[in-house]
Amino acid sequence: MIAPKEGVLVLLNARKLRSSRDVALTLVHAFVHVDQLNRKGSRALRIRHLQHEFHVQALHPSQVREFARLLKEEEAEAQHLEGRLVDQMQRAA
Numbered sequence: 001m002i003a004p005k006e007g008v009l010v011l012l013n014a015r016k017l018r019s020s021r022d023v024a025l026t027l028v029h030a031f032v033h034v035d036q037l038n039r040k041g042s043r044a045l046r047i048r049h050l051q052h053e054f055h056v057q058a059l060h061p062s063q064v065r066e067f068a069r070l071l072k073e074e075e076a077e078a079q080h081l082e083g084r085l086v087d088q089m090q091r092a093a
């Protein structure tokens with residue numbers, strides 16, 4: 001999640017992580033999202049969406065749909081890369 005001063009806060013539920021592979025998959029997944037948050041305009045877009053969600057400033061319905069589409073794409077990217085990158089790291093170890 002976004003944090004103050006251009007920071008990113010990553011929270012992990014350690015009780016759900018049963019193996020070193022679970023830890024690796026979760027960390028890689030989280031850091032793909034960190035990379036996505038650092039892409040140009042991403043942080044500002046998320047802040048605008050939060051303002052919409054908290055009824056501070058409404059977005060146009062098409063912007064809400066576009067944001068939902070982006071989140072879906074980013075989640076798919078993170079899920080795709082987590083397994084691929086962890087497998088590469090384990091082969092290299």
Ligand SMILES: [Zn+2]
Pocket residue numbers: 029033075078
């Ligand atoms: Zn995710």
